[in-house]
Amino acid sequence: MKQFSRREFIGTGAAVASTAAVGAFSPIASAQTPTLAYKPEAGAKLRVLRWKRFVQGDEDQFMINIEKFSKTYGIEVKVDNEGWEDIRPKAAVSANVGSGPDMIMGWFDDPFQYPTKMLDMTELCTYLGQKYGGWYDAAKQYGTLNGKWLSVPWAFIANAMVYRKSHVQAAGFETMPKDTAGFLKLCQALKEKGTPAGFALGKAVGDGNNWTHWLLWSHGGKMVNEKGQVVIDSPETIAALEYARELYKTFVPGTLSWQDPNNNKAFLDGQISLTANGISVYYAAKMSEDPKMKAMADDIEHAHFPVGPVGRPMELMQITQMMCFAYTKFPNATRELARFLMEGEQYNPWMEKSIGYGAQTLKAYAANPLWHGDPKVAVYGECPAMATVHGYSGPLGAASAAVLGDYIVLDMVAEASSGTRTPKEAAQRAAERAKRYYKA
C-alpha cells in the first residue's frame, strides 16, 4: 500500500498514532488517564472570535460543540466570525488595550507577538499532550515559548501535492516521484504531454507561501539560522532558485498572477494536472453532481512534497491556534472551553466534519476515521508530522511574522523563476529585506 511506504518519513510517534489507532494508547488510558478540569467562575460568560470558515461543516460542528459546552456548564458563549486576515489586527488590538474576546483563533505565531498578554496554558497543554499521544513538533513550537505554553495549537491546514493519476502515468511515471530531481522530470514530461503543472507565484497567502518555502527548505536554504541571523543568501538558496527556474518553465502560463483560488479553478477545469493545495480540490470534485467531475475525483491522487537534497520532508503548513488572553475575567472558564474543544469527543467530530481541512495537532487524532476511510484523504492526515515552522530555523516572533507577511520568500522565488532577476540577485534582495526585520 502506498500510504505505508510514505509513512516511513514520519516520526515514529506519528506512525504509531496513524497506524495503530486509538488502541495504542489504551494501556495509558486504562492505567491512569490523565484528568484535568477547570471549574468555571460563577456567572462566567465567554466571547470567542474565530476566522470565518472555509468549509461549512467546520462551522456547523464547531457551533454544535460550543452549544454542548454552554449546556453542560450553563455558560453563555458568544462566537463572532471574521475574515481570516482581520483576525491578526483584532487580536493585537485586544492584547494591547487589554479587553476583547476571551479566546481568539489566531494564525501562525500571533501569540509570540505579545507573549506577556497570553494566559498560561502550560498545564492544559501538558495534560492534552499526555492524554492524546503528544503534540506534533511544529505544533509545540508554535505553542511554546521558553518551555511555557502560550496558546493551544488547534489545527493545521494541511497542504499536499494534488495530481491526476492518469496524466502522471501518461507522462511515464507510475506514481509521484519522491525526490525533487524526479519531480522536475515529471513536470517536464507533463508539460510535453500538454498536461502541465501549475503552482501559484502571485500573492497567494496560503498556496504560494507553502510551496515556495518547501522549495527553499528542501534544497537546504533557509531565511535565518538558529540565532535569527539572516542566511538566505547562500549556495543552497541559489540551488533552490536554479531549480525553481527550471520548474517554472514547465508551468502553465499565468502562474505569476495566481492567487489562492486560481490553482483550484485551473485544476478542476482540467487545465493543470499537478499543483499543491489543501484538500479542497479533491472535495470539490468528489461532491460535484457532474459525472465528469466525479470521474476526475477518481483520477485525483495526493502525495507529500518531494524530498530534496536535505533528505527529509520540509513543508510549511498553516496553523491556527486558540489564543486565550490574560485579561479575561474568567480564566478558568476560558481554559475549560479550550480543554472541552480539544477533547476527543468534540475534536474528532469537528475534524471529520471539516473534511480534513483542519488536521490534528495532537498525535492520537491521527487515528480519526476521516484519515482511514478514503485512502486519497490519508495523505492529509500525515501532514502535521511533516510541518516545519515558517520561521525555520530561527525563533518565532514579530520578525518571522513580518517576513512571511511581506512575501519575501515568495517574491524571491517569483523573481528568480520568471528570470526578472538572477537567482543570486533575488537571494541578495531577499536578504536585504529580511535583515530589516531581523535586525534587533
Add this chain to the structure above:
Amino acid sequence: MKALSLMERFQSNRHALGYTFMLPAVLLLAGLLAYPLGLGTWLGFTDAKIGRVGEWIGLENFAYLITDSVFQLVVFNTLFYTIVASIAKFILGLWLALLLNKNLPFQSFFRAVVLLPWIAPTALSALAFWWMYDAQFSVISWLFTKMGLIDHYIDFLGDPWMARMSVIIANVWRGIPFVAISLLAGLQTISPSFYEASSIDGATPWQQFRFITMPLLTPIIAVVMTFSVLFTFTDFQLIYVLTRGGPLNATHLMATLAFQRAIPGGALGEGAAIATMMVPLLLAAIMFSYFGLQRRAWQQGADK
C-alpha cells in the same frame, strides 16, 4: 443701568458665540480627522509592531524606505498608475461629457447609465475584471481565441507591464463616470449664447471648443481632476482584489504596500511611514492640478 450678567454678556458677544457654535464641528474634525492623521504620522516615526507599542526612532523608517528596492518600485508604480490613469480618465471623461451634452435621444437614460461603473461597489467590479483578466478563464482571451485572433490566452496579470496596464484600464473604466458627469454639469453652466455668438462670427466647432468650452470649463476641470488624482493615488481595493500587488510587485501601490507591511506583516511603524510618505506626493499632485489649472492668466482678468 444694571450690569449685564455673565451669561448675557456671553450671549451678546458675537465672537464668543460664534466660536461656541463652531465647537462641535471643530471637535468632530479634530477627533475624527486630525487625531488619526496625527497618530498615523507619529507611528511612522516609531518602530511600532502589531501588539507592541513602538519607540521613537526618528527618521529611521523613512531612511530605510528610500533605500528599499520594493518601496522604490512601488513609488514608481504609484506615479505611473496615477498619471496614466488620470490622463486617460480626463480625456475619455471629457469626450463622454461632450457627447452627453449633445441633444441625444434618450438623453437622461444615457446619463444615468454612464454612472453605473461609479455606483457599483469597487470590490464587485474588481471581481468582474478579475474574471476578465484570469490567466485560464479570461472571457476576453476566450472570445479572441474563438475568433481565431490569438492562439494562446493573454497573460493579463502575469506580466509586469501587462498587469500595470490591465489595472489601469480597470481603474479608468471605474473612474470615467465621475469625471464625465462632473464635467457635464460644468458644460451645462456655459451659456448657449456664447456658442450662438461665435457661430455667427463663423467660428469652427474646434474654435468653439478651444476658446469657449475649455476656458469656461477649466475651473471645474481643476476641481474634478484634483479629486480624480486623489482617488487614483490612494487606490487600494482594485489592486487588492485583482493582484494584491503582484506579479513581482509590479502593481503594488503605496496604499497596498502600507497595508501589507502594517497589518499582515505586523510592522505598523513602517506601514505608517509609507502612508505618511504619500502625503507630500499627494500634496504635489494636488498643487499641480489645482494651481496649474486654476491660476490661469485669463481667470485673473488679464488680457493676452
